Each structure stands twice: as C-alpha cells, then as structure tokens.
Amino acid sequence: ETGVTQSPTHLIKTRGQQVTLRCSSQSGHNTVSWYQQALGQGPQFIFQYYREEENGRGNFPPRFSGLQFPNYSSELNVNALELDDSALYLCASSDGGQGGGYGYTFGSGTRLTVV
Amino acid sequence: KNEVEQSPQNLTAQEGEFITINCSYSVGISALHWLQQHPGGGIVSLFMLSSGKKKHGRLIATINIQEKHSSLHITASHPRDSAVYICAVSRSARQLTFGSGTQLTVLP
Numbered sequence: 001e002t003g004v005t006q007s008p009t010h011l012i013k014t015r016g017q018q019v020t021l022r023c024s025s026q027s028g029h030n031t032v033s034w035y036q037q038a039l040g041q042g043p044q045f046i047f048q049y050y051r052e053e054e055n056g057r058g059n060f061p062p063r064f065s066g067l068q069f070p071n072y073s074s075e076l077n078v079n080a081l082e083l084d085d086s087a088l089y090l091c092a093s094s095d096g097g098q099g100g101g102y103g104y105t106f107g108s109g110t111r112l113t114v115v
Numbered sequence: 116k117n118e119v120e121q122s123p124q125n126l127t128a129q130e131g132e133f134i135t136i137n138c139s140y141s142v143g144i145s146a147l148h149w150l151q152q153h154p155g156g157g158i159v160s161l162f163m164l165s166s167g168k169k170k171h172g173r174l175i176a177t178i179n180i181q182e183k184h185s186s187l188h189i190t191a192s193h194p195r196d197s198a199v200y201i202c203a204v205s206r207s208a209r210q211l212t213f214g215s216g217t218q219l220t221v222l223p
C-alpha cells in the first residue's frame with residue numbers, strides 16, 4: 001500500500017508566474033483534497049476532486065484550479081502567482097462516498113515561495 | 116469565530132508529564148480528527164472519532180458530541196512527541212475544517 005506522494009517538495013517562483021503541484025493518491029482512494037497552509041495557521045480547504053470531478057471548493061479565486069486523473073492522482077494549478085500564495089500546499093486522499101467521516105492520508109506537502 | 120477552536124496554542128511540558136489538548140467546534144460533524152504535524156510539514160492522522168474514546172499507545176482521544184468538545188491526551192510525554200497537534204472536523208461536505216493547531220514542546 002503506497003502513501004500519498006507530493007511533488008515537488010520545494011519550489012520558488014516569481015510573482016505573476018504559473019505553478020503546477022502534483023499529488024498521487026493512496027492506493028484504493030478515489031478522492032483528493034488540496035489545502036493551503038500559511039505559516040502558523042491551520043490548513044485551509046482549496047478544493048476536492050472525487051472520481052475526476054470537482055466536488056467542493058473553498059474560498060479561493062479561480063486562478064486556483066485542479067485536475068484529477070483516471071488513476072486518481074491530482075494536480076493543483078495556480079496562475080498569476082501573488083506573494084500571499086507563499087505557503088505549504090497539502091494534498092490528502094480518502095475513500096470518498098456519501099457523507100463524511102473518512103480516514104485521510106496526507107502527503108508531506110509542497111513548500112511554495114513566491115518572490 | 117472559527118468553527119474549530121483549539122487550546123492551548125502553545126504548550127511546553129517536561130518529559131513524563133500528562134498532556135491535554137482541547138478542541139471545541141461549533142458545527143454538526145460526521146467525525147473529528149486529531150492530526151500530528153512535524154516541522155517538515157507532513158501530517159499524520161492520529162485518530163478519527165465520531166463518539167466515545169479511542170486509545171493508541173500513549174495517546175488517548177475523547178469526544179463529547181453533545182458538548183461539541185474533544186480532548187487529546189498524551190501520557191508519559193517524551194521529547195519525540197514534540198510537534199503541532201491539529202484538530203479537524205469533517206461534515207457531509209467531506210472536506211476537513213482545521214483548527215489552528217497546538218505547538219507542543221516536550222523538554223527532556
């Protein structure tokens with residue numbers, strides 16, 4: 001059973017650029033959620049994908065977009081990077097379905113710095 | 116007011132002490148999660164609770180649904196327990212809503 005792998009682990013980008021972060025889900029999991037964690041804060045929900053469809057979105061602008069692939073891995077894309085986008089981006093996979101109460105497996109995160 | 120509140124924000128203990136971290140939430144939930152985050156950033160799921168009490172090694176988690184409150188206890192704390200402990204809740208929308216975390220430092 002593999003865990004959740006995120007890549008890259010660290011990334012430095014310039015304001016205005018675009019970035020793609022990647023996440024492989026745990027074997028058997030069909031749901032991937034993305035979170036943004038600013039320094040000293042709890043993670044904030046960006047969006048979730050369930051069986052390749054967006055299944056909920058937090059309070060993030062449209063320049064944050066995502067994809068889920070048939071193997072349930074996922075990408076987070078951020079366009080027109082701003083300094084405030086500097087954060088740890090976490091991916092979590094779970095076995096989705098109706099209702100809540102799922103176990104989650106988290107990746108180690110991608111540390112994005114925008115300069 | 117945040118939907119999930121944790122206390123204390125920071126906690127320093129001596130090795131061997133009994134530690135309690137508290138979590139209160141203001142919404143209906145399907146489950147409450149206790150998570151551990153080490154300085155590298157990765158998050159490990161410790162417990163998922165919808166009622167009662169769970170124990171794993173030196174860790175114990177309890178939840179009182181009526182009072183919308185949960186506690187995480189660490190018995191015989193050790194310096195390797197030093198980490199950020201985060202409470203999160205899941206609802207029918209499936210995504211997690213997190214508290215801001217408790218930074219625990221256990222001194223030898």
